[in-house]
Amino acid sequence: MDFTFNKDFKYKHDNPYHSRLAEFQDIVLRDDEGEKLKTAWNQHIFAREAPLWLEIGTGYGHFMMDFCQRYPQFNFVGLDYRFKRSYTLAKKLNSHPSKNFRYLRARGERTHHLFGENELDGIFYFFPDPWPKTRHNKKRLFKKEFLEAAYSSLKSKGKIYIKTDHDEYFSWMQKVITDQPWFECTFQSRDIWNETTLANNFLTSFQTKFEKIFLAKGTTIKAMILESKKIDPSDKGAYVL
Secondary structure (H helix, E strand, C coil): CCHHHCCCCCCCCCCHHHHHHHHHCCCEEEHHHHHHHCCCHHHHHHCCCCCEEEEECCCCCHHHHHHHHHCCCCEEEEEECCHHHHHHHHHHHHCCCCCCEEEEECCHHHHHHHCCCCCEEEEEEECCCCCCCHHHHHHCCCCHHHHHHHHHHEEEEEEEEEEECCHHHHHHHHHHHCCCCCEEEEEEECCHHHCCCCCCCHHHCCCCHHHHHHHHCCCCCEEEEEEECCCCCCCCCCCCC
């Protein structure tokens, strides 16, 4: 198992942007700061009960900012691990008109340490680094350990929404989901923008910055939606987009 998923994992770095991110402490949490809020995001951070969404791999924040402005009634947590990119995004978020969000400079492997049982309504995982070289495949987030962690934090019927431009990584994902007990794949496509039955699909209601670039180059966009198989009588179930 990847040690990054373990409870005892510790962040280690000496990047100057770590300190600079403290300039935006009202909207940014760093490393394990978010883990102290497990089970209490809506109560202590957003001070309201609302559907809670997580984006893993927020990048430059285009989807995050668009989603938060489009859905001010929702609570949103964006997460990425790159230092300089996180600082660049924090500056943009600081002046964003919506404040129904927080940003985490943290690792996606820590999902079940960041969020409690049944705390998330959904997870967005758009255009992640595919780590295409075989020797780097082990760095890919999408593996059984991640699905188990996501299952823990998602509500009943909670979903993971996925898009990628990378054919081989998409094939990797398809293999991972064939032999796991936590999620049902309710939708998948290797060319989402040329499907004929997607008029009401959330994944075709927007295009990310990277997605527009890939489409301009003629790259097909692969996508899937995974729905939790969790049945929990104490859980009212996830909000459906």
